[in-house]
Amino acid sequence: EVQLLQSGGDLVQPGGSLRLSCAASGFSFDNYAMNWVRQAPGKGLEWVAAVSGSEDRTYYADSVKGRFTVSRDSSKNTIHLHMNSLSAEDTAVYYCAKDSGPWGSNYLDYWGQGALVTVSS
């Protein structure tokens, strides 16, 4: 059974940093891309970042490029999202989601439970 267990959501001050984690199990972790998708309060889904399977290439939405870094720890079957220079616009529930393939026109077949990030003073 595929499971994605998220951790790290918190309240952080503007300009601060935070790291989210997503521990995966139940599938061959290295063979699949992993994504981060966020949802601001009352808003729709926004794709944030991804790390590809096998080559560990990374991809970022324009809204977070240069501030967020996605990484993969294959020894722990875990991905991280390092978030810097946070602002109120980054307040959202962050979901990790498994890709159906290593990268490309695939779909997101499993989702984590979400982690709330609140940026406020």
Next chain:
Amino acid sequence: SYVLTQPPSVSVAPGKTAKITCGDSNIGSRSVHWYQQKPGQAPTLLIFYDSDRPSGIPERFSGSNSGNTATLTISRVEVGDEADYYCQVWDSSSEHRVFGGGTKLTVL
């Protein structure tokens, strides 16, 4: 940036058919995926590659994609189908995943 257009809301009576559209120029040339999100829950995959259903998704849910519009069709709508529905594609030029704005389905 790439934009997928969905109606903000769709209303339908129980037992009727709901259609939720996802529009963009020549979207028929892309693979479209659909997700369902119920209040307070994470999204779940509903339809992939335009019209395929994951195991466990009822046949009442179907998808199509042609020209400038992809469509999610829900037949014999039930109260339990009330949710937000999102379409998603992959933009090969930017290598970004793109979501539509979402459609709230209300069952009257």
